[in-house]
Amino acid sequence: EPSVIDDEMLKKAVEEQGPKEEAGKIAKQEGIDYCDVLSLRLDFRNILKVDNLWQFTKLTKLQMDNNIIEKIEGLDALVNLRWLDLSFNNIEMLEGLDKLTKLEDLTMYNNRITRLENMDSLPNLHVLSVGNNKIDQLDNLIYLRRFPNLRTLNLSGNPVCDDQGYKLFVVAYLSQLVYLDFRLIDEDTRQKAHSLYENKLGELMHNEKQAEVARQAEEDAEKELMKHKVSLEAYVEHLNTPLLFESMYKEDPEGMKLSLLPGLQDMLKDFQDKFVDVCLKTFEYGMKGYGKRCTELAEFNACIEAAKSENKRQAVKVIDEFDERKKKLFSELLVTSDAVDQEQKVSNQYLSKLFILLAMNEYHEDVNAIWDVLMGFEMQLVDQLEETIKDFERNMTDMTSQLVEYIQGLITQLRDLENAHNEKLLEMCMSVLEKVVKNEMDEELPDDLRMLFVDKDTIVNAIGASHDVHLIKIDNREDEIVTRSGSWLTGCLQDIQAGECARNRARVVEISSYIDHLRDEIDTLDLPEAIARS
The missing domain is CATH 1.20.1270 (Substrate Binding Domain Of Dnak; Chain:A; Domain 2)
Structure with missing residues (x-):
């Protein structure tokens, strides 16, 4: 039977992972405030749905591997989370991560994910493990170029790894990586990858630069619009221009x-x-x-x-x-x-x-x-x-x-x-x-x-x-x-x-x-x- 994350489960998990011996007895008697908990393990508990974690606002590490979770949800309150393990579940889609802006380490090993997506709000991502999933498109891996701090990537066990050009493709397009599939990327591999994809990379980088210029222009326009809206509320709109003259x-x-x-x-x-x-x-x-x-x-x-x-x-x-x-x-x-x-x-x-x-x-x-x-x-x-x-x-x-x-x-x-x-x-x-x-x-x-x-x-x-x-x-x-x-x-x-x-x-x-x-x-x-x- 699937388990529900209720107060009893959370209390038990917090007590098991809390202080031991005399300090543990005192904590058990006085109770532990969930909002002070920094690390929480909810692995091997047959959990189907992520829920009732809203009190753990200071949590930095959450381990929920080896459950039967089907969807990433219920994590919006965990704004201080830096390490998240959802491996060995039944998750089919990367989603529900928008509020986890401080996340550095994400482990989704052994799920049913078919595509890398919906992670744009994770600028600090340093480690990503999505091995043993169902990712099968090389081009989809280019999505990871938006994470300049990404150093360790595990894709082993995905259909995409069967492509003969997989390794050189990843090394060429994700030049910021240090480790790929648990192995250090050597300089010789980097040079081969760069030589092989030099022309395509140049075109991609040009397009990215153009997109960045367009994005910046859009952002500037949005800022100008906001400034104009504020100036309207300040009754002085357009007085920073020659318009009145x-x-x-x-x-x-x-x-x-x-x-x-x-x-x-x-x-x-x-x-x-x-x-x-x-x-x-x-x-x-x-x-x-x-x-x-x-x-x-x-x-x-x-x-x-x-x-x-x-x-x-x-x-x-x-x-x-x-x-x-x-x-x-x-x-x-x-x-x-x-x-x-x-x-x-x-x-x-x-x-x-x-x-x-x-x-x-x-x-x-x-x-x-x-x-x-x-x-x-x-x-x-x-x-x-x-x-x-x-x-x-x-x-x-x-x-x-x-x-x-x-x-x-x-x-x-x-x-x-x-x-x-x-x-x-x-x-x-x-x-x-x-x-x-x-x-x-x-x-x-x-x-x-x-x-x-x-x-x-x-x-x-x-x-x-x-x-x-x-x-x-x-x-x-x-x-x-x-x-x-x-x-x-x-x-x-x-x-x-x-x-x-x-x-x-x-x-x-x-x-x-x-x-x-x-x-x-x-x-x-x-x-x-x-x-x-x-």
Whole structure:
């Protein structure tokens, strides 16, 4: 019969492998905490399914060979595992290893595995034994190139080993190996393998490099996307780019024409550099502010959870103590009620009934007291959370105000830069107008631009229109930051308040249901009918 990994099996295994003699006796008496166990042997136990190992979070070595396991599962909690032996089982597929990122030694000898796969999360793999399985494809072995730390590989007993070119193929493609099938790889074999597969290796390495470049580009794009998402939440998206500056001219036809003015390019480039630099400072400050908000929110949530946990601990203690008293009282009531039902003298029977009635009355008083205590705890928690929420609201309001005030100061610098540039542009255009009127221009102006220099009013109006477009863009960006930061704060506080109200209502309902249950319990006890009616 297949065995189940239950508490009894685990306890026995831990005791067998734990300290011996006097230390062993003490450990057996006091019990061994599974989360402190570093090594565990569950071999030769007829285990069919890997289960119930979630408490062994510090385990570094697990031996489960010589069982009847069919699937690798139930290992996600063993994040510190370095050595795993699942040899001599009935496993058909490599899987369920995703969380074992520290694994260094994996033994799957004598199973039914047909393919090497699903081990990408094991970057530290140093030893791999998959001998006596059903691996039959040479090309599948190339999968192991992704493990740069792999030094020892055992494939003996697989159909793939019957291929005449097996050894040289493995040595060529897995140049990091030191031992193959329990034998040291000599230098002569390495040279033969390299010579034989030199061209194919070159092509493979080129493809791998291309794939790595593509992967890195994808990773960079993902990071950039994440950075953009964060900057959205920080209200400063795109301010680390020239986008705001470019957008001012994108919707400014007059400014685009004026940008063609001879001699303006240097001045425009200086304006752009200074403008983008202030935008970047705004971006960096916004991101820094976002980090502070996240930290404040995390600390607030931790504080709330700590208060709720402590409140729950106090309530559970009171309930546990009451349950002990209740068990004892119910036991006494049932014994006494049995005596009432038997042949007794009237006086004894009367005393027994009286005891039961008094005990029931005492129980109801105790239940009422539990109600008062639990509701008292809840009111205490409500007051505590209310004060914490008020502190959080003050902190976040101050933080948001400081953020907005500082960013508004930076955006004022953008306006100042625009105003200064506008004044210089107006001065330059007046000089150009004078030359155009006197026909003293050294360079021919484009037709669109020349049309602006027909008189002073035309050029002044064009420059003014361009200036207005730029200021509107800057103002809109400022308004957007102020509005979004305020909306986030309002929404955040509303969610917190709504969540606390919902929690309080649910807790009151929970306490009421628990008290009703306690009252029903004594009413449903198997007591003599006469007493129950009383």
